Amino acid sequence: MHSDVVASRSAEHRDSRESRNGGGPTLDAVSLAIIEQLQEDGRRPYAAIGKAVGLSEAAVRQRVQKLLDQGVMQIVAVTDPLTVGFRRQAMVGVNVEGDVESVADALAAMSECEYVVMTAGSFDLMVEIVCEDDDHLLDVINKRIRAVPGVRSTESFVYLKLKKQTYMWGTR
Amino acid sequence: MHSDVVASRSAEHRDSRESRNGGGPTLDAVSLAIIEQLQEDGRRPYAAIGKAVGLSEAAVRQRVQKLLDQGVMQIVAVTDPLTVGFRRQAMVGVNVEGDVESVADALAAMSECEYVVMTAGSFDLMVEIVCEDDDHLLDVINKRIRAVPGVRSTESFVYLKLKKQTYMWGTR
């Protein structure tokens, strides 16, 4: 049933990942399998996960705790704020002059920013923001974000409808 | 400790939400409080949640189950794919001629699309895609997405570094 995962565990000490990113902890095939289990159901019991990946309940528990401590993953409830019904959302593309990373940090410090990513392309930064209402949204975009030193320009995309939201990569 | 939440539960039968979105179930203050608890820790025991929101363990369990069944929220493990180390990601802005929603559905059906949202602004759709490697990314953007009927043009923003990723709205 799960012999493939078990076999790969002892066969490979380290896989080829981790080489490109700067500082991420190494993940073996078993931890990946555990993460996939928890992507399907964040409350799945450790014993069930252990059966699926070929480990004891206690071992799964240790690895999950370490993954959480290291910040590799987090187990949380996610919702569509628009469905929940009380927020205005937008994606904002940002162009920066000077140090992009410091601007990204400044934006990430804002509580309204839920998602900040550095990109290649006609924007240097993409930022997802969540607001109370239209006034709040306007304030955040035109006052707060544009006020950050180094922000040259912004372009906003107000959310009309969220069509898909998954966290199942690696499971397909 | 939690008297504010308890008081508000009996004080208001329904709050003013749900009016703007098309079909989302109504959420009262207690369900919101439960969701906030699970946004902090998706594995928090029902009894602890009940103590925080002023409900019995069984009642919390019923509500959580209903929220999951209704699709209002999901409890999952989330990671930064770049930290995990084995994917290429990009945000793609899409312009559409004709029916935007049908194009959105077509893109949402693709397994590489993790996030699809209809927007107002210079893009009709924003799509986040997750790929194996650069070749896969190129293939998805230039062949698969552009091949969808109604797609007029696309613009890509390859992810360089994810700076922030939270699910804590409503908790601040």
Place this chain on the structure above:
DNA sequence: ACTGAGGGCTGCGGATTTCGCAGAAGTGGG
């Protein structure tokens, strides 16, 4: 006003899961 249906909450056992710890097994450095 009475009644019956429906939804939601509580309390309570029994089954299951989580938790902490001690011991075993594998690994690398001195």
Place this chain on the structure above:
DNA sequence: CCCACTTCTGCGAAATCCGCAGCCCTCAGT
């Protein structure tokens, strides 16, 4: 070879999850 370190296993105790029966409240219908 031995020691320090890490990781896995097994197991009992404590906590949690789960299903169920009963109660309360609301709301239509008569």
